[in-house]
């Protein structure tokens with residue numbers, strides 16, 4: 001303990017760096033201990049994760065620390081300092097204490113310039129007993145705040161992917177493969193979307209070496225908003241990229257359904273009245289039949305006598321009319337009449353007009369019953385085509401969404417406080433704002449710190465990997481300075497924002513770094529103001 005205190009008293013930086021574990025390591029190499037891989041890096045080379053390098057015998061971070069600079073009242077971000085350019089060996093030159101003229105002026109201990117230090121490029125606490133690399137104090141609305149900034153090395157993490165499509169991607173629980181390796185599974189479908197659960201500790205650590213490597217590489221790419229191809233056992237091929245239309249079996253998806261078949265009948269029932277005698281909205285889940293549906297009943301529509309295949313749930317609502325697929329309404333139907341069993345001759349009549357349409361309006365067909373009550377294809381009237389078009393108009397653009405889920409309840413808490421459960425409790429009590437690269441996160445109820453964040457709200461290139469394998473992702477904890485002290489925070493390591501900006505950097509592991517200023521993602525709350533009002537009395 002005395003040695004540790006002495007190290008603290010000596011200051012930061014190299015104080016936490018021990019000698020190499022391998023005493024036979026060549027003299028021109030240095031050991032990085034920012035993750036368990038413990039790379040031995042030659043001069044001018046980078047480590048296995050491409051994040052650290054040996055520059056003239058000094059361990060440096062290759063990528064800069066990302067800092068958010070808040071927008072001005074007029075929406076601009078003012079004059080941002082220019083990004084440093086890569087030097088020799090692709091290394092970003094790190095800032096020296098005497099060369100800080102590019103930084104915006106910041107009054108002591110204040111957020112006057114609206115700057116937030118994110119954990120993107122911030123380095124880690126590994127091997128965990130170290131304080132977080134940046135513990136930054138600032139003032140928000142007159143309240144003394146502190147933000148603890150660190151990259152997390154996550155073995156327990158996954159991606160929840162929402163793919164807006166009616167098309168059937170594969171059976172629930174089916175394996176999802178990337179480069180031939182199982183990296184996840186098909187999860188429960190949601191309204192208008194198919195869901196994939198990807199990554200997770202079992203694929204990262206529980207399979208072969210290749211499975212773990214492919215899994216984290218896939219997660220890094222998706223998290224960094226890049227496209228990844230998947231094949232689903234017994235299902236489709238799908239290309240996923242956050243914020244972009246998914247591509248199913250080579251076809252870009254365009255429309256997210258307006259609703260299920262029953263909902264579509266209900267929404268458009270009144271518009272159909274008088275123009276058509278029967279409407280069937282084909283849907284893999286709930287196919288709707290207008291005149292039998294409660295909507296048709298309420299409008300006093302004449303029963304058509306149409307008999308549909310599948311399992312009747314309630315009047316005008318049918319399950320399992322066909323097999324799932326990539327055809328009409330997420331079924332395998334190419335010919336919609338395949339689900340029609342016939343007509344009740346006591347109710348139907350020659351000349352009856354029938355519209356069959358899918359839940360997105362992408363498929364539609366018009367029929368008229370002949371004298372034998374057999375449906376004959378006919379030219380769709382313009383008024384009906386207009387309603388079909390309106391179904392399409394009410395579909396939202398089909399997109400893929402990627403949410404990163406991670407457990408931060410483990411050892412990285414030691415970089416925040418000497419009593420980690422206090423951090424967990426403070427978060428559960430709403431006294432700490434957790435952000436990832438400045439993006440707001442949802443913290444799951446219950447034990448631990450299980451967070452979920454939309455990767456599109458995070459800065460570009462927020463994610464990395466290390467070959468353990470594990471995912472590297474940014475995480476910041478913002479709370480009142482008094483609360484930080486109360487939960488056993490590393491108070492000796494708190495540095496005012498102005499000092500952080502003035503001194504360049506002071507990683508706890510001794511690695512100097514550059515910094516880069518970017519504007520926050522549009523729509524994100526300013527990280528320091530996301531606390532409940534009673535945690536910021538100045539705002540109450």
Ligand code: SF4
Pocket residue numbers: 032033034035036037038039046047048049050051052466467
């Ligand atoms: S893989 Fe780990 S030990 Fe190697 S350079 Fe990256 S963080 Fe350092």
